[in-house]
Each structure stands twice: as C-alpha cells, then as structure tokens.
Amino acid sequence: MIPELPLFPEQASTMAGPVDQLYFFLIALSAFFSLLVAGLIIAFSIRYRRRRVRLERPEDFGMLQLEIGWTVLPFVLSMVIFYWGAMLFIDLRRPPADSLEVFAVGKRWMWKMQHLEGRREINELHVPIGQPVKVTLTSEDVIHSFFVPAFRVKQDAVPGRYTDLWFEATKPGRYHLFCAEFCGSQHARMIGQVIAMEPADFQAWLSGTERGAAPVSMAEAGKRLFTDLGCVTCHQTDDSGRGPSLVNVAGSAVELSDGSSVVADSAYLRESILRPQQRVTAGYQPIMPTYQGLVGEDQVLELIAYIESLRDRGSTPLGEVTQRKTEAATEGTAG
Amino acid sequence: MTPDPSSRTAVNYLNVDYGVRSWLLTKDHKRIGFLYLVSITVMFAIGGLAALAIRLDLLTPAGDLMGDDTYNKMFTMHGVAMVFFFLVPSIPAVLGNFLIPLMIGARDLAFPRLNLASWYIFILGGGITLYAVLTGGVDTGWTFYTPYSTEGSNTNVTSAALGVFVSGFSSILTGLNFLVTIHRMRAPGLRWLRLPLFVWAQYATSIIFILGTPVIAITVLLVAVERSLDIGIFDPALGGDPILFQHLFWFYSHPAVYIMILPAMGVVSEIIPCFTRNKIFGYKFIAVSSLAIALLGFLVWGHHMFVSGQSVNASLIFSFLSFAVAIPSAVKVFNWTATLYKGSIGFEAPMLYALGFIGLFTIGGLTGLFLASLGLDVHVHDTYFVVAHFHYIMVGGAVMGYLGGLHFWWPKISGKLYPEWLARVSAVIIFLGFNLTFFPQFVLGYLGMPRRYHVYPPEFQVLNVFSTAGASILGFGYLLPIVYFAWSMRYGKVASANPWNAAGLEWATPSPPPPDNFAETPVVEDDPYGYTRIDPGEELQVA
Incomplete structure (x- = not known):
C-alpha cells in the first residue's frame, strides 16, 4: 500500500x-532569496576557497x-x-x-x-x-x-x-x-x-x-429559560417590573446608572446575566442576582437569542440585529 | 605551527586550583562560564530526551508510545528546559561570560561576585523546575497560557512558574553585569566602533535581559498567585482577563527570541571574518542592526495574538512592525554573505556551523514573513508551520551559532584542540538531520496539523515519520560534540595561543588564559577584524 x-x-x-x-x-x-543567498555562498566558497595565493579586495567596495x-x-x-x-x-x-x-x-x-x-x-x-x-x-x-x-x-x-x-x-x-x-x-x-x-x-x-x-428554536428555548429561571417576574414587557423591560433592548443604546451608555450587544447582554451588578441600567436598583453557575454558555446564548427576538412590532429576523445595532445606537433609545 | 610550550606549564584558570570548592566559590568569569557550560548541557540533555520521546510518539497517528497527559508533560518539559534553561543562557552565560572580558581587555566582569550569584540563582531556578518535573510534571506548555495554567491544569504549575521566576533574576543580573562591564572596562583605545561584533550583540542582548525579564518574572508570579490564592487576574471566572496574560507573556517572550538569536549572530560575525581572512563587510550596519533588532523586538509581541480576539487595528500595527524588524536581520545576512567575497575561505568546523547558520536562519527568517502576514497567519497560527519556523530560528540559528562558537573558542576555553575531521562530519550530520526534522513540518503545518497534538489524522503520518527520522539523525549529531569535547579536555592536542590565526584580544592571551587574563592591560590601536594583515600562507593549527 x-x-x-x-x-x-x-x-x-x-x-x-x-x-x-x-x-x-x-x-x-x-x-x-534562499537560493540567492545559498547560491552566493556556494559560489564564493568555491571561487574563493583557501589557496596559496591570496586575492586582495578593495576595502569597503561599493559599501554604501x-x-x-x-x-x-x-x-x-x-x-x-x-x-x-x-x-x-x-x-x-x-x-x-x-x-x-x-x-x-x-x-x-x-x-x-x-x-x-x-x-x-x-x-x-x-x-x-x-x-x-x-x-x-x-x-x-x-x-x-x-x-x-x-x-x-x-x-x-x-x-x-x-x-x-x-x-x-x-x-x-x-x-x-x-x-x-x-x-x-x-x-x-x-x-x-x-x-x-x-x-x-x-x-x-x-x-x-x-x-x-x-x-425548538434557540429563541424559543431561551423563552422557556426566561420563565423557568424567573427572569420574567422582574423583566416584563412593559416598564412596570423591578427590572427594565427587555423589548427592543438588543442592539440599542442603554443608559447606565453611572451616566454613561452602552450598546446592548451580545457581550453586554451576557455580562448582564452573569454579572448584573457590573453595569446597571439607569433608574433601576442593583438588585438582580447573578446567574453565574446557574446557566451554561449555551443557555446564555439561548437567552440572548430570546432577548434579541423581543421586538414590539412583529419579530425582527435575527440576521439584521448587527445592522440594527449602529442605527439603534444613534437613535439613543433607552431600555 | 608547534604548540606554545609555555601554555602547558604556565598557570592558567583551569590549573590554578583544584577541587570542588575552588570551582563553587570561584569569582573568575572563565570558571563561571565553564560552570554554565556544564549546567546548560545537562538541561539540553533533559530537553533533548523529551524531544526524542515526542518524536517517537508521533511516529504513529494514534500516539501509541505514551498517554495524553504524559505527552503533554513531555512537550512542556522540552519547551521549558530548552527555552528558559538552555537557549536563553546558552551563548550569553557560557561564551559571553568567558569572552567579554577577554575581548575588551579586562581582567574580569565588573561584578565578579554578582556573576557567581547569577549562576547560583540559575541553579536554584533550574532545581525548582526540575523538582516540578520529577514530582509529577507540568502540562501547560512553556507558554503557561491562562486560564488553563491557573484554573484548568492540576499539575505542578506553581513550582514550575516559580522556577522560571527565580531563574529570571539570573538573566537580569547577567545583563546588568555585561552592560556595566562593556561601558566601564574597555581597554584603552577600544572605542565603541572598535568593539568586536560579538560584544555589540551581547550588549543588545543585555538590554533585553534587563528590560524584558522583569515582565516575565512578574507575569509567572501572577500566575502562581492566581493559582494558589484565587485572586482574579487572568481567569474570567474570577473577573480577570486571559488575554492580558498573553500580552504580558509575549512582551517578554518575543524579545526573548532575540535574546537567543542576537548572540548567535554575534558569534557568526566573529567566525566569518576569521575563516575568510577578510575584514567583516558593513561593520557599522551589523552593529546598529543588533540594536535595532533589540529595540524593535519589544514592539512586535502582538503578532502572537492575531487570532486571540485582539482588535483588528492592533493586529495591523503589530503586523507592520513585525515586517519592519525583519529588515535588520536581512541586512545582517547580506553583510555576512558579502564578507565571503574575495576572501580566502577555509571550511573548518566553526565555519561550517556559521555557513549552516546563515542558510537555516535565512529560511527561518523568510518563513517568519508568512507568519507576520495577517491573512495567512490566521491559517498557520498554532500549527506545525509555526513549530518549524521557530525551530529554524532557535535551533537552526541559535544552536548552530552556539556550537560554532564553542568550536571556535574551544582551544581558548580548554587549551586543547577538538578532533577537526570528526567535528566537520558532525556539523554536516547536524545540518542534514535538522533539515529532515523540521522542513516536513512546514508542509504539515500548512496542511493544518495543529501543534501540541498527541494524536493526529492518518494522512499526516508520512511527513511525521520523515521528521522523526531526521530527529534521530539530529540527536546523534548532537551527541558527537558532547563526547569529543569531553574527550579532548583530557586527550586533545595542546592548543597554541591562537590556533586560528584570529584577530581579537582574546587570542592575545595564552590558551587557556591565566586567571587574570592579561599580564598588562592591552592598548588597542586598530579597528577589529584586521585580517588583511595576516600572512595568508600561514597554516592553521587543527587536530
């Protein structure tokens, strides 16, 4: 063989x-370049090998x-x-x-x-x-x-x-x-x-x-998690809950309690689930517990997919979220 | 030429005193260089045996020789021993220690006690690392990437990291010693632009030692701290940033590549003029390019991180600077080649190593361009292409330079001649074995074989078999010099003061040199490499 x-x-x-x-x-x-260098070395080695007679070479020929x-x-x-x-x-x-x-x-x-x-x-x-x-x-x-x-x-x-x-x-x-x-x-x-x-x-x-x-789609799985983990008790579809509503949040600019703002991309959403005290939305108390250790990375991705699917006028195809981010950021809609 | 009879009877640094005490408490830079020679040879043997185990295991796709964890510990041991305890100290600590005072006409380094302390620190660091290896090993790779090293691995990471931390101080103190010595202790008339290029290279290397080593020392210490005290620095689960580790690690470890290669370039710059009987071509350009490499080398670390998640803009800048640092290396290669022009070229073993160095370093440097190219690096990053590339630089470059230097200065170090024909044969064996080992790895890498793979898809086997065959030849080639150098210490022919008819102050002393090097401080009146003035008919002294 x-x-x-x-x-x-x-x-x-x-x-x-x-x-x-x-x-x-x-x-x-x-x-x-390898062949150039090797060729020169070999050629010089043969041409100028040690012999009884010595060739004189002009000092610093064409150096500069x-x-x-x-x-x-x-x-x-x-x-x-x-x-x-x-x-x-x-x-x-x-x-x-x-x-x-x-x-x-x-x-x-x-x-x-x-x-x-x-x-x-x-x-x-x-x-x-x-x-x-x-x-x-x-x-x-x-x-x-x-x-x-x-x-x-x-x-x-x-x-x-x-x-x-x-x-x-x-x-x-x-x-x-x-x-x-x-x-x-x-x-x-x-x-x-x-x-x-x-x-x-x-x-x-x-x-x-x-x-x-x-x-079951990722957004659908995320929705079930959202209910099972109790997220839904604070994050309601309007602003009546103890936490901000998450409708239209994904990809938008979020005002933070320290006065700055952040685009709610997937990295921010992930951080808000696992380390919620890090950057809190303006106007809300830092009372959300961490979900670190309670959800795996795959479940975090499902939760994010669900949050990204929360649109008040029909559902937005998820592929467009990336483009929406920049538009939303300039609009300055707060979550 | 008959050996100088006085060198046999005269007091020299080897026969001035006998006994273990006289060696372990010596303050003579030559003896300390010798201590390093023995110590790093032991480390080279340990790293080499690990390499042999790795190559044997990779003979089959299933990795039949050892288990997963054993393999991972083997390549870690290979990397740690070879990088931190062989390559980094090799030329500076052995040849630099021995030669810098001799080359500049000084009686010792500026701080002889500190020099001895450096060796003890090195031994302590090496001892801690060996302890880590013997009591179970380490499996993180020599790169200690977090969070694997801080959270994932359950091997002896902390003690290995401490070993590297401790040995770093040896580098720092050696670099400090060299810098002060070169600044303050040059013989009268030895202006900067009369310094041998080996000294220039050591000077540039010392700068990296002093500026870079503290960063790796603190970085591995932070790894140990995070591991043992759970303080979040690099582990995201503790609020740390794993990419931060990579920045800190490569801030040292990329310049460390230049710690390994610059001194070898210095050695080659000494050997080539001697065996062409020519003045070196472009002295100033070679000297300045060493400094340029040392400084630019600090600005390219991010090219190890093109697929790490580093920002695109940062990657663009690091790629640009990486191309820039290639230029001074290319300049050196062209200057060495030009030095051959109209020379009177002899092919004694040191010259064979120097010529081998140029060839292998050229290939290593050119393949570095592949890796500096952003779009191409994405594919070849962390594959065998990288493994092949850095072995061409570190083994094809640094080790060839080290062996060339050992052969060149062996008569001075030992007072004896090594067997010339055996040495030439070894040099050829090493060159061929090296290429057979590492050239197939470029192909393997582009095919997509990742590095640190213990098992691999069957279509990669043939190239791996070539590589292992080459490694066996290479290993045999390395054994020969170890054996004949040791043999020549006792049985070799007595060397004259200057068997190569070489220029340079070190050759103006007897072989081996007396404890104080120079009876009278020499006065330098000429530029280095005055080879045109030596009678071409004169025979060299070889065994």
Missing part, C-alpha cells in the same frame, strides 16, 4: 484561494550603495506583503451582512454547536455551501481555538467573551475541525467535522425532518 502523502490542503471556502495565492507568492519569494540597496529592497517587498496580508485579514475579520448565524461553545474536550432554528450538535457543524456562515464562539472553561484548515479560518474561543469567524463553503464534503489552542489532557482529541451540504439538503437537515419532530 502506498501511504497517503498530501502536500497541500483542500480548498473548500471562498477565502482558501486568496489565502493560498499569498502563500504561493511568499514561497516564490522565499525560494528566490549595497547597504542602501539591501535595506530598501526588502523594506519595499515587505510592505507589499504587509498590505496584501492586511487586506486578506480585514476580509477574514468582516462577516458579510447576510451571514447565517451559528454558535459554538468550546468545553474540554468538545465543541457544542447551536443553530438558531434549534438544532444542536456535538463536534459536528452542518453548514450550507454558497452562503456565508458566521460562527460566534465562546468557551465554558479555558481558551480553545476553532480551526478549519480547508477553509483557512481560525479563531480562539475565549472564556468570558464572544469572538467570531466566518467562512463560505464552496463544495460539499466533510472537513477537519481542530482545536488549535492547547487546552489540556485531550486537546488532540478535541476534533470534529464541518459538514458542508447543498442548501436544500441543509434546510432539510436543519428542520430536523429526517428525525421526525422539529427542533
């Missing part, structure tokens, strides 16, 4: 091609011109590479507005995935091809890193905060998902798969029809 010896990873996302172009350019550049040349040329080249890499990075860091949202929580030693429509997965992530997918990441314990080599994307999942990455898969298949940040005993076993599917297949999978009962 001839063993497998791949030398180059599969290209399965829209960013894989552009990233690889820079890679090949740098290989060509590196090969050129050479020094300037080999300082300026590498600098110019490196700025070209810098610019190229920076442009790629900005593309990689900026999810398109129409991205499908999914959530991944790292936990020693597995990935827990959630889809807004309610399907949950462990160590597998189903995604459609031809559509950008934004993965929001966090961790239950230590730092993990979400790495899909075939898509050329990687992002650390940091406990206590949300990070994200995005990709657009280009061909159906199963791709390695690795944890790339050392996280303890079974770090190397914290691996999974991203399964890219045709959009129709993905929709069928997402609605869970192959399993019978349709899954």
